[in-house]
Amino acid sequence: MNKLKLVPALILLCFAAASCKKDSQAQAPHTVIQSPLTQRIADSTGLVAQVFSDTVFQVAEGIRETDVHYLSKTGYAMHMFILEIDVTNPKLKLEAATPYNVDAYAMQTVPDMARYLQAAEGRVLAGVNADFFNTTTGEPRGILIRNGKVLKTTWANARSATFMGVRKNGELFIGNREDFDAMKDDFEDALGGGPMLVENNAVLTQTDLSIEPRTGVGLSNDGKLYFMVVDGRSFYYSNGVTITDLGHMLKACGATKAINVDGGGSSTFMIKHPLAEVWQVRNRPSDGTNRAVGNAWMIVSKP
Template structure:
């Protein structure tokens, strides 16, 4: 009798485990990689263990968005958002945005900044948060050039060490403090950034090992610009990454130069939705709502 009961219990356990295994496998279907950027990141880094979803679509002429939900090698859920913009397209322009499109310093959410610069001849198609800032006054930690005016040339600390600029000939440039000092009068717009992640197509060593929501910006020599936001601080949704990993992912996408900009609750990835007359924040800022920030970058589509 005891042997019969033991056999029954073992049989029940076997079928339960087998059933759970089948259910688990059924919950994670095979995903066809659609975005070339996702494939490059999988091939060139050791960051992505498994892709749960991969979406690519065109926001406007020359601007594409890639969204990736993946499992990290450490076993954490992650959500990533990428803009790939062909800035050789004559209809596209990168513009520095500040709160209320004015100075002195202030703070405003990225979607609210759009309202002050969007117009019939300057359609905002995408926006992302930019420099670190004083959370009381909105003063950026790095430099500021807007509309051909050099408004700030000082740097707050060692972390404020880079910038992204739009030269007066329309070309984009990522550089350091020395390069800004040499070319500041040749810039139409420029906003500061944090550490340089990639330079001359090589990864740079980082001392910041923290895991946070991140925003990064990269350029390559063919005129492509990459924005990347990876959400964090939410265990079941997205857990964040290090800035070294951010640089690795941007380099894998194609960036030969890349910088880290403000992250954490400031990370904001916004687009003009191609199917509706709205500006939509695509990521989930970790504050639970859109944070008012010191400045932002906007991609403008011209007629």
């Protein structure tokens, strides 16, 4: 008699379990990845456990943005922003920006630098923060060349080891101190950076294991420039990465050479929004507001 009473109860439990399973599946559908860059990073780095969402859109001709919200393999919430720029596009130009668009050391936010640069050079379409800097004077830690004028050729410390530059023939170049010493008269613009992340299509392992907001820049062999910002210092939003992991993600995008630039509260990822005439900082700087920095890289449309 007791066994017979148990049968309907077991049936009900099984039905309820199946219903719960269906509800759970309905609440957590499989995410369809939109961006090829997101797919490459998820497939090849071993850093992504789950992509919650990603969006990809055209900022301007030759400039595409990818925004990714994902769960890291270590179980942390993450937000990453990638700008892929076709530097073979004759309408685009990479320029070094300084505060107030002058040849002097100072500090200014990336959007404010864009305003001054646009007044002199043309429409600014996107930008990221660049070199590490003295937080009192704004003096960059690495080298500085702007509009063909060599303004600084010294390096502050061992961490200031690399640079990215625009050669006078328009080609982009990433190199180290020795490269700069040999080529400094050949650059129209150049800004310093930190450790080399990717060289000869290989990720370099770093001794710095700290997890922070990060900014990196990279170049591919097929004419693509990558700006990447990974936000951090916010547990429920985004927790940051190591610089080695930043290198893995830039390589996955296609960069065969890449460097780390200033991060932490300086990390700034800005675009001229395609639907409004405003410069929009797309990431969430960890200071809670846009930090004034020493210099920046800007993408400018040629007349």
